[in-house]
Amino acid sequence: MSGNVTPAPEKAPRRPFLRRALDAIVSGNAFTVTFLAFVSALILGAIIIILATPSAIRAWQDFGYAPGEALRQSWRAVANAYGSLFLGSIGSPRAIIDAIRSGDGASVVAAFIPLSETLVSTTPLMMAGLGIALAFRAGLFDIGGQGQLVLGAIGATIAGFSFPSLPAVIHVPLAILSGAAFGAAWGFIPGVLKARTGAHEVITSMMLNYVGMNLLTWLLTTGLVQAPPRNQAISKVVVAAARLPSITGSSLRANLGIVLAVLLVLGVGWLLNRSTLGFRFRMLGANRDAARVAGVQIERHFTIAMTLAGMLVGLGGAFMVLGVDFRLSPLYSGSIGFDGITVAILGRGTPLGVGLSALLFGAFTAGGRTMQVNTSIPLQLVQVLQAVLVLFVAAPGVIRTIYRIRLTKAGGRVFGGWAG
Amino acid sequence: MSDTVSRQGEMRRDIAATRRRGFGIALFVLAAIILLLFARGTTPDARTTFQFSAPPAPSLPPLPFRALPVLLGLGIVCALLGVVQILWKKNKRIYLLLGVGLALTGVAFLAWSGKGATVDVEGLLMTSLIEAVPLTLGALSGLLCERAGVINIAIEGQFLVSAFLGALIGSASHNLYLGLLAGATAGALVGLVLAVFTITYAADQIIVGVVLDAFALGLTSFFLQSLLAPHQDTLNSPAVFSPISLPLLDRIPIVGPLLFNQNIFVYLTIIILVAVQVALFRTRWGLRVRAVGEHPRAADTVGINVQRVRYRNVILGGIVAGIGGASFTIGSTGQFAPNMTSGLGYIALAAMIFGRWRPLGALGAALLFGFTDALQFALSILNVPIPSSFLTMFPYLATILAVAGLVGKVLPPAADGKPYTRE
Incomplete structure (x- = not known):
């Protein structure tokens, strides 16, 4: 590969732009690794799709007689699956253009459903990823996104149905803040335990996931939360005045949540890169001992970072319930709290990266549902793709070996053992 | 291993002293729960009946008793244990005392909750033991890895993959032993992936573990729906291992049905448990493993191949977790269901931590967790x-x-979670 000729940087004369760009790509910055990891995940996904398609498997059994047929069947299965993944997440470009040209309101709305669904799925992922990424940057591994998300949803729901006659201007912020407070409480516990007793946040926050989920199960049987006839495990419904308004004013489900999520991404970006608090967090993450020597009260900042992380993840749950579902059900959060971890890793702990990763995973989720309907490929393929993608991103060395490229940086370490 | 470094020895003694006091207080709390929570609301004439019989042991008559005096007695014994714990400074068995206290609380709980009814104690113990099997194996898997310095969060993933393959192979081949083998192999494969990523490529162990769990959950649900679901009766309906009774031993009342009339997984768990305990603390192999987990550089200096020890242990751990995973399908329900382990891999991890990275501790924690789980069924009946x-x-x-x-x-092993690279 052409990258082999790079001389040592200090001796290098100014090289042509193209050569530098090529070197930057080949010598493996974050972008290259992510891109190659993405390609690898798609390839592995293709193999899994072929394995799960009976017609393709049959064609491969006859590979000796009709090799072309095997390849054709496989190609068709993979193209169908990935094609409907695209259609379900972004939509058909032609349909969008045609709809806009025709000017017919209903068909425009219909053409934008996939994009709207992508944004709906992106919102909680973005918030969960953002919170977990913030903790990462402070050198903490918040594995409790699941519980924080559930608590955030509980807080938002309780505030959302408890005040029947508040105006929306007050009720929406109130419900959001309530969700934030509940999530923050679930982040505070591991934070303060780590600060006071040294208990590792990975263990405590993971355990709190299950405590939170069981708390929800229990709440759904209490008179406070359970919907009136009380024969079903669902909560009362959030009143209309507490719901997040739609951003398009149409029947599309995309709502204010995604706007707030993007604003919070910018806000956390500011916090981490421009504020004193963020600087202290990054010091903690880069080198805990140095931070202590430099006078950062590390115990206090553990607590603050975990609380903020819990708050952000909790907001994800609040946006979900106030923007889309309006009520709680058992196992409400699905696996979004865990997916938030993968979003944060894929985004390498930066707010911008988290935003983009969440968009990608949101598109995967929305597209996966369409794929499940249109082809026989189950939705869970998406989860496999995400996991493989993040696995490779977490171990750039593997990518380096597979693609035989040089990498300059192995990426920061977020974790140093239970005792850390 | 004797503590040669005196500072470390002192630290351990300090910890032991705090722990002794802490356990004493915990025992007082348990006594308070028994006396204030259970005994106070119990009328003098309330009766509870315990039942201990299960085939094939000869049946015992049910045991009815007055709840109040029993509760008072248990509470007082618990408080006395607390006094002993705090005053007896040379006591080496502080965990045993706490364990006894917890067991007494369990009995008190049953006596209280079963007022006016019959409690099937034998059934409860049976369920606890069966619930404890995968938990113990998962915890032992985590322990084998972590004693060598590799954190294994992928236990949940190993459970799922091996439960899936155990059901698939057991069903397709009509041979349960092949299914068991497939389960163990599947666990080992997940362990191998964990090892390659974290040992060779020094990726973050927690991240890789969490992602492997997500991967396993996705992959098993995916193939369940796309491959197994259309052929449910040929590919996903394995038989299950039937109990093997050890002649004569299974006739011992109470203990017999519990320990000597179980399926292969219970026996395997006991064998593996003893093997790990002995191997880790009584053999050269175990000393080396612990050296690698505590101080890999020192181990390397005396000629131990750190990476190889870690690889071996992570894969061994995978096999053990794989056996535990297989027990979910071919050991109990047969069919594989999506996300059927529902977080038990994480409880296994918790059992390992709760059991202080020791095999017997892990067993105790697993039994305790299994018992609380079994209680849920009992409680729904007892109202x-x-x-x-x-x-x-x-x-x-x-x-x-x-x-x-x-x-x-x-305290975890000192080098737990830290990748090792030679300088």
């Missing part, structure tokens, strides 16, 4: 005013308390 969600929370809360050091801090 006790405790929501079952709170019982489900118990293992998690107990683990949080344990790691927060409220009952004495637990």
